Amino acid sequence: MSTYTNPSTNGSNQAANRTMNGTMNGPRHSTATEATRHPRLSGMTWLVWRQHRAAFWTILAATVLCTAWMIYQRGQMMDFLNAYGFPAKNLNDAETGFKPYIGAFTSVTTGLTAIPIMLGVLLGAPLLASDLENGTAKLIAAQSMSRNRWLATKLALAGLAVTVTTVTLSAVFAWWWNPIKLHYPDIDWTSREFFNTTGPVPVALSLLSVFGGVLIGVILRRTLAAMVVTLGFAVAVQAVWGYFKLSLGDVVTATSKPVSPGTPLTFPSVPRTAHWLDTSYVNGSGKLLDVTTTCTPTLREEATAACMKKADIVGASTDYIPISQMSSMQWFGASIVFALTAGVVAFLFYWGRKRLV
Known part of the structure; x- marks a missing residue:
């Protein structure tokens, strides 16, 4: 007489036995320890990172390349200054020999001043507009996660990427420029190439452009239209900032x-x-x-x-x-821009409570 065995029960018992054996013998404990040592993204954070990983990795890779280039250029400049006899010798007498390094400054600062605009258009505008346009937002809203958590995760990861990028580039560029900052009068420190690329200014302008682009995308709900309008918004921010920045100092x-x-x-x-x-x-x-x-x-x-x-x-x-007064002007102006950015973020959460999806 044969005995009937429930396959599901048998499978469950086998799985339980494997788990128990693995725990007793060690490999399971090793795997848990390894996972503890190497935490991974999960939940909403993982979802947002995976959704925008191409943009995030591109931003981080470009930051690494630009940082390496500035470090190389600073090394070249310091070699020239040491051979020239700086600071004992005045840089005004090194016009011809120093021109290539001024050209390097110009090429790098041109790219750095465009960073807030590029981040606003390529990262900020599509961040939510693409989800609203293709219906992903409705799918996420139907899950157990709240809209505020979804919005907060999106903004937090984007803000983190922007902050890490701009802080790194600003610090490295300031380190490159600092040796001649007080000795080369032909460089105008109030110009956007230097004032807008050092200190907290690039961070503030980039965050305002990105979160302003997010708000524009939420309102328009169309990715391409949001990118075009964000381009105009970011350029307008730069123009207004350039017009008022000198009023931040004491004459x-x-x-x-x-x-x-x-x-x-x-x-x-x-x-x-x-x-x-x-x-x-x-x-x-x-x-x-x-x-x-x-x-x-x-x-x-x-x-x-x-x-x-x-x-x-x-x-x-x-x-x-x-x-x-350069540093105090930068921090004063950046604090105003940070306050405007906080207002944009607050309005995003207010808008998101009822009309985000």
């Missing part, structure tokens, strides 16, 4: 020694690396007169003296911003 005014009206005067000097703003004549009552329209340099010496005496010019003043 310093240097005044020449007073002279008698009609007497030749010497314009006040400013630090070599300072950003010049304006130069004016000062009359006896303290009023500032425009240099270009008052007693212009094209007049003959006698006519200039007569003009200055008639205008009661007794001195001159120069307005400038010293390079020592």
